[in-house]
Amino acid sequence: MDYKYVDDAREQPGLRLALTMGVPGPWSQAAKYLFEYKKYPFIAVGQKGAQDNPELFAWTGHRNAPVAVFEDEAPRVGWYEIVMLAERLAPEPGLVPGASAERAEMFGLITEIASEGGLAWQRRLAMIDVMRAAIPDPAARQLPNTLAERYGYSSAAAAKANGICADILAMLAAKLEAQAGRGSDYFVGGEFTAADLYWACFSQLVAPMAEDRNPMPERLRGPYTAPDSLVIAPILLDHRERMYERHLTLPLDF
Ligand SMILES: N[C@@H](CCC(=O)N[C@@H](CS)C(=O)NCC(=O)O)C(=O)O
DSSP states (O other): OOOBOHHHHTTSSSEEEEEESSSOOHHHHHHHHHHHHTTOOOEEEEEOTTSOOHHHHHHHSOSSSOEEEETTSOOBOSHHHHHHHHHHHOOSSOOSOSSHHHHHHHHHHHHHHHSTTSHHHHHHHHHHHHHHHHOOOGGGOHHHHHHHHHTTOOHHHHHHHHHHHHHHHHHHHHHHHHHHHTTOSSSSTTSOOHHHHHHHHHGGGTSOOOTTTOOOOHHHHHHHSOOTTSOOOHHHHHHHHHHHHHHSOSSOOO
């Protein structure tokens, strides 16, 4: 990925996407794939994970990623508003169903995957414990400590995280089973939607793909990998394989 500095991007026209550099941060990956899938051009701006990012903050009011800035419109940071921006800028190929019932279903699924309190949020809480345990020197725990401060960590919340993840993963698997029974490989209806794209990206936070397809830093592979106690039904991983094969590029680029 060719990342620009904030100062080189902020006066540029069009779409600027601040994305976390060097790690397959699933929110950033999903935002990137939305626009790549739609072949809508953007300037990638580098955000440094768990750092202050003062230039990004001065420009957008945010230190984390993704942040989507289109022309002189207000910066967008939530996954929902970034999906809707992508649909507006490039309606075709669509990633949001036209029928309201399917739309509600699709946004509900992504909420469970990507919103506050959802699968990735809980995985991050659990990951903070794993990262802290892996770094013996407390003074060297800047990454997990910053994530803890930013994303509502408490040991009580982390203790509940795996149970919530298990429930969401089981729900996603049941949804795919039901869809398979109707002859669909996709989460909603019969076509690729943003829910498929989000699951493909966020699955990396429970079962990262191997090095050749997900060349992430080795020290993060352990924390990104869900514990054995968390059941990841094969249908979930088969689904993400198909989505990358049919609709998304590999290897991951971050
Ligand atoms: N605002 C996003 C979530 C963004 C988010 O959680 N970003 C994390 C991904 S791990 C991040 O940038 N973490 C590193 C950091 O805080 O610098 C949404 O609600 O869709």
